[in-house]
Amino acid sequence: MPDGILRRLGIADLECLVRLERAQSHPWTRGQLETTLTDGSVCVLGIESGGELSGHAVVARLPFEAELQAMLVAPDKRRRGLAARLLVAVIEQARRWGSERLLLEVRASNRAAIGLYRSTGFEEDGRRRAYYPAIPGEPAGPGRGTGAPREDAVLMSRRL
Ligand SMILES: CC(C)(COP(=O)(O)OP(=O)(O)OC[C@H]1O[C@@H](n2cnc3c(N)ncnc32)[C@H](O)[C@@H]1OP(=O)(O)O)[C@@H](O)C(=O)NCCC(=O)NCCS
Incomplete structure (x- = not known):
């Protein structure tokens, strides 16, 4: 079982998310992340350990479906099952919305x-x-x- 606490992220997690995004070749900007974290039709999930985020996933609610808009695991935390764990939580969230497909x-x-x-x-x-x-x-x-x-x-x- 991989370590780390999985939870829904909010605006208080913005700085941690900005730091994690720097691992990307095309990181989301602070403004994009802020908009995402405050958008009621979007759910941002994260896995944290030791006060730092190890990974996150962004899923948006559409009229009949849900869309996975981002998924990122810190380079030194990869191949430990974190993304697979985030995806299970994304699927659960989309099912709670009543979405037919992801x-x-x-x-x-x-x-x-x-x-x-x-x-x-x-x-x-x-x-x-x-x-x-x-x-x-x-x-x-x-x-x-x-x-x-x-x-x-x-x-x-x-x-x-
Ligand atoms: C893609 C990414 C999120 C995977 O995260 P991760 O935590 O390493 O993935 P997991 O450990 O949960 O892997 C689950 C399964 O995915 C597949 N997988 C993950 N990384 C893989 C790799 N480098 N090569 C081939 N298959 C891979 C495997 O089937 C793996 O199962 P296994 O480890 O039992 O073989 C991570 O590599 C990443 O952040 N990449 C950069 C950002 C990105 O590309 N995001 C997706 C944009 S659409």
């Missing part, structure tokens, strides 16, 4: 995230071509086209 989109090159989502029952629904800007300094790879400046989004979902 949707997400992910970079085609993001093997870790696609592995995580497949292992928790998500299936690929389609792709949005050249949806994401390229990650600076990364070579073209699967789903990006040869030398293409942008990367495909893989659209995934699972029934709730």
Whole structure:
């Protein structure tokens, strides 16, 4: 069983969330995080230990579905089951809302995230071509086209 307390985050967690987001190549801004934490149709879940956040997930309520908008685990806490634990809590939240499906989109090159989502029952629904800007300094790879400046989004979902 992985360590850490899983709970819903609020505006008091903004600074911890800003610190955790710095692990990303494209971190959410403080303003985006603040808006997300105060949006009544969004739930931000986090796992913390020792007063620091190890990971978080953002899920938004849509009219009939829910959308996983972000998922991040600190680099030194990965492969310990934290994201899988967050996803279980995301699914529980979406079920409480009465959502029929949980949707997400992910970079085609993001093997870790696609592995995580497949292992928790998500299936690929389609792709949005050249949806994401390229990650600076990364070579073209699967789903990006040869030398293409942008990367495909893989659209995934699972029934709730
Ligand atoms: C994707 C991410 C959230 C996974 O977090 P994590 O806590 O390491 O994931 P878990 O330990 O819960 O892994 C659960 C399962 O996901 C899959 N998985 C996770 N990381 C993987 C990797 N690097 N390669 C392949 N599969 C992986 C495995 O099936 C794993 O089960 P296993 O460890 O029993 O094999 C983490 O790598 C991350 O924060 N990445 C950067 C941000 C990001 O890409 N977010 C997703 C945006 S859509």
